[in-house]
Amino acid sequence: MPKFNVQQCPVCDGKTFKTFLTCTDFFVSGEKFQIKKCNSCGFKITENIEDEDNIGRYYQSENYISHSNTSKGVVNSVYHSVRKYMLGRKRRLVEKQPD
Numbered sequence: 001m002p003k004f005n006v007q008q009c010p011v012c013d014g015k016t017f018k019t020f021l022t023c024t025d026f027f028v029s030g031e032k033f034q035i036k037k038c039n040s041c042g043f044k045i046t047e048n049i050e051d052e053d054n055i056g057r058y059y060q061s062e063n064y065i066s067h068s069n070t071s072k073g074v075v076n077s078v079y080h081s082v083r084k085y086m087l088g089r090k091r092r093l094v095e096k097q098p099d
């Protein structure tokens with residue numbers, strides 16, 4: 001199964017990384033993942049992520065609230081208002097950045 005290994009930083013094109021932390025996906029797969037940190041800019045990225053055809057299984061959960069659009073229940077409805085607000089803030093933040 002092909003996996004994507006970090007060779008180059010997508011932010012600054014840096015080529016050296018160190019391990020930032022190892023974490024476990026307790027939510028779906030139970031597998032361990034390493035987070036690498038770019039030595040030049042500090043960007044953090046997951047090592048060994050699956051390619052497009054295989055990554056879907058890590059998101060196969062009915063309980064993954066970020067990917068649900070149901071507004072049933074108080075928690076979901078509060079979550080989705082906050083998500084809408086935060087996405088707007090993130091968009092403005094990105095738009096403010098100079099080229």
Ligand SMILES: [Zn+2]
Pocket residue numbers: 009010011012013014038039040041042043
């Ligand atoms: Zn970088």
